[in-house]
Amino acid sequence: MSDTLLQVKDLQTAFFTDAGVVRAVNGISFGLEKGKVLGIVGESGSGKSVTAYSILRILVDPGKVVGGEVFFKNEDVLKYSKRKIRSLRGRKISIIFQDPMTSLNPVYTIGNQLMETIMLHTDRNRSEARARAIEMLTLVGVNDPEKRVKQYPHELSGGMRQRAMIAMALACEPDILIADEPTTALDVTIQAQILELMQDLQKKMGMAIIIITHDLGVIADMCDEIIVMYAGRVCERGTADEIFYNPKHEYTKGLMRSIPKLGQGHIRLQPIGGSPVDLLNMPKGCAFASRCDRAMKICLSEQPEEISVNENHCAACWMNVKQVYDEAAKGGGAK
Amino acid sequence: MSKTILEVKNLKQYFPIKTGLFETTPLKAVDDVSFTIGEGETLGLVGESGCGKTTVGRSIIHLYKPTGGQIFYDGEEITSANIEHHRKDMQMVFQDPYSSLNPRMTVGDIIGEPLDIHKLYSGKAERKEKIEYLLDLVGLSSEHATRYAHEFSGGQRQRIGIARALAVDPKFIVCDEPVSALDVSIQAQIINTFEDLQNKLGIAYLFIAHDLLIVQHMSRRIAVMYLGKLVELAGADELCEHPIHPYSVSLMSAVPVPDPKSARARHRIVLEGDVPSPLKMPSGCAFRTRCRFASEKCVEAMPPLTDRGGGHFVACWNK
Numbered sequence: 146m147s148d149t150l151l152q153v154k155d156l157q158t159a160f161f162t163d164a165g166v167v168r169a170v171n172g173i174s175f176g177l178e179k180g181k182v183l184g185i186v187g188e189s190g191s192g193k194s195v196t197a198y199s200i201l202r203i204l205v206d207p208g209k210v211v212g213g214e215v216f217f218k219n220e221d222v223l224k225y226s227k228r229k230i231r232s233l234r235g236r237k238i239s240i241i242f243q244d245p246m247t248s249l250n251p252v253y254t255i256g257n258q259l260m261e262t263i264m265l266h267t268d269r270n271r272s273e274a275r276a277r278a279i280e281m282l283t284l285v286g287v288n289d290p291e292k293r294v295k296q297y298p299h300e301l302s303g304g305m306r307q308r309a310m311i312a313m314a315l316a317c318e319p320d321i322l323i324a325d326e327p328t329t330a331l332d333v334t335i336q337a338q339i340l341e342l343m344q345d346l347q348k349k350m351g352m353a354i355i356i357i358t359h360d361l362g363v364i365a366d367m368c369d370e371i372i373v374m375y376a377g378r379v380c381e382r383g384t385a386d387e388i389f390y391n392p393k394h395e396y397t398k399g400l401m402r403s404i405p406k407l408g409q410g411h412i413r414l415q416p417i418g419g420s421p422v423d424l425l426n427m428p429k430g431c432a433f434a435s436r437c438d439r440a441m442k443i444c445l446s447e448q449p450e451e452i453s454v455n456e457n458h459c460a461a462c463w464m465n466v467k468q469v470y471d472e473a474a475k476g477g478g479a480k
Numbered sequence: 481m482s483k484t485i486l487e488v489k490n491l492k493q494y495f496p497i498k499t500g501l502f503e504t505t506p507l508k509a510v511d512d513v514s515f516t517i518g519e520g521e522t523l524g525l526v527g528e529s530g531c532g533k534t535t536v537g538r539s540i541i542h543l544y545k546p547t548g549g550q551i552f553y554d555g556e557e558i559t560s561a562n563i564e565h566h567r568k569d570m571q572m573v574f575q576d577p578y579s580s581l582n583p584r585m586t587v588g589d590i591i592g593e594p595l596d597i598h599k600l601y602s603g604k605a606e607r608k609e610k611i612e613y614l615l616d617l618v619g620l621s622s623e624h625a626t627r628y629a630h631e632f633s634g635g636q637r638q639r640i641g642i643a644r645a646l647a648v649d650p651k652f653i654v655c656d657e658p659v660s661a662l663d664v665s666i667q668a669q670i671i672n673t674f675e676d677l678q679n680k681l682g683i684a685y686l687f688i689a690h691d692l693l694i695v696q697h698m699s700r701r702i703a704v705m706y707l708g709k710l711v712e713l714a715g716a717d718e719l720c721e722h723p724i725h726p727y728s729v730s731l732m733s734a735v736p737v738p739d740p741k742s743a744r745a746r747h748r749i750v751l752e753g754d755v756p757s758p759l760k761m762p763s764g765c766a767f768r769t770r771c772r773f774a775s776e777k778c779v780e781a782m783p784p785l786t787d788r789g790g791g792h793f794v795a796c797w798n799k
Binding site: 188189288302304305332333334335336337338340341359360361362363364365366385386389390399400401402403404405406411413414415416417418420421 | 528529633635636663664665666667668669671672675690692693694696697730731733734735736737738739740741743748750751753754755
């Protein structure tokens with residue numbers, strides 16, 4: 146499609162640790178269209194953050210992209226020179242991190258850090274950059290921005306710091322904003338402020354957003370499309386309604402059953418048994434098989450292919466393949 | 481209503497903070513908080529970080545010495561008394577299953593230590609038997625007793641922490657954010673473990689958490705705290721469906737619901753601004769600086785917690 150901004154194809158990222166090779170991302174593909182909000186959900190270690198870092202090439206040693214392609218406006222980002230990738234980061238694709246305290250530099254003022262980004266990517270001079278910094282802080286709802294630009298990160302509250310981070314990320318009007326657990330460190334009422342702000346800004350500036358989180362509530366609130374990740378692979382993808390109301394992968398179904406819902410009375414939760422998979426010893430078949438109640442023989446030996454449930458929905462689970470076969474067999478029998 | 485096991489009356493917990501060379505200002509972490517917990521009941525305690533909910537839990541089991549107010553356990557005042565003989569009855573499960581277990585001790589010794597301290601066995605064989613029983617109770621196997629904490633996942637570690645709390649057969653456990661460090665798929669396992677134990681052993685919980693969906697699921701009644709004060713206390717479903725205090729109302733509306741259709745339909749009441757510093761508390765009602773309904777009366781005095789019928793307590797002048 147012409148509106149596709151970002152196309153990730155079969156991305157593979159591995160960490161070469163002393164204990165062995167950890168395949169954190171194991172063949173992820175997805176596309177992101179202009180003005181859409183994509184949610185990537187999964188538990189810790191499922192590879193959702195590593196996917197984002199791989200796209201921006203900000204992985205730290207011993208992490209390396211070992212395969213796949215990342216097209217931004219039809220150019221492969223992974224083949225960019227170091228110089229060119231710098232002009233992409235912050236200018237075309239921005240990222241905000243989970244913890245605003247550790248991602249802001251404590252020895253520079255907020256204004257300084259904002260102006261650095263602006264002057265690096267645009268040809269504004271110091272005073273213009275300063276004006277832009279104040280404008281951005283106003284936009285993200287920081288009160289008294291003229292005073293704030295002179296303050297250091299420790300003088301701001303958690304919510305204010307995250308706003309400053311968002312202002313920094315959006316200062317150059319990027320096409321894509323990647324938000325890596327943007328509200329996990331914040332309180333519920335502050336989280337509501339930040340989510341509201343991101344929705345507003347998205348409407349105003351029309352950028353695409355990738356939200357990475359483990360919070361299904363945030364996902365339901367914000368996203369058009371959802372990717373569910375488990376052990377470095379996509380197990381299910383689809384529109385928000387499809388994923389929440391018609392989940393087809395056993396892991397997604399398990400997730401939905403294991404969270405309490407508001408106002409449904411007291412129903413006993415049905416947890417997913419077992420523990421998350423050990424990425425150093427990945428099973429041969431489906432990574433979720435050992436925790437899956439409905440695992441079959443084939444799940445242990447072979448990786449399920451992604452098959453389409455309908456035009457808005459794909460899942461990689463052998464149960465769906467079986468269902469297709471069963472239906473075909475039934476149909477054949479009737480004939 | 482069942483027998484009251486724990487009563488907290490006007491609990492105050494101030495911490496002296498140095499604000500100058502010779503000056504200290506009291507930080508009112510908990511100010512005039514009262515509630516009761518019945519036998520085998522779960523009381524949920526919610527609020528934002530820094531509102532004093534953890535301090536309440538810690539003051540109750542005497543990890544801090546309360547500045548004022550009274551705490552009764554089973555009808556006996558324990559506020560300033562030596563509570564060693566009650567340590568056995570009140571236990572705590574901590575938030576972080578990584579830092580709350582000693583890495584140099586085997587799981588058997590971690591769980592066995594409270595048994596040693598309270599001399600709850602007559603011989604080595606009985607000690608071993610008790611440890612195995614406890615491991616089984618929280619869903620671990622007896623082989624786990626010889627391993628070290630680092631060999632376990634987060635969820636399993638939290639089970640070890642629960643087994644340790646259960647070792648002395650307590651009547652009341654303070655659960656301080658016991659699932660917030662765990663993955664979504666593991667949280668449900670631990671929540672069910674807590675529920676099963678309550679049904680089996682009749683333990684009362686003070687369940688402290690910031691995740692409202694989980695608190696509502698776990699609790700019979702919920703108390704909402706804001707800046708050290710109790711602003712609302714009601715039955716769990718009542719509070720979630722008909723919150724009265726403006727803070728609770730916005731808190732409920734801000735909870736991200738894992739349901740896209742209701743998320744789209746719902747109107748979020750976004751609070752302005754941040755929580756004020758507890759060192760510079762506003763006069764009168766602590767919430768008035770962010771409240772849409774604030775009036776002059778709110779500036780003058782803190783509203784008392786009054787019963788609005790059916791055990792629904794609210795501290796607000798205007799609602």
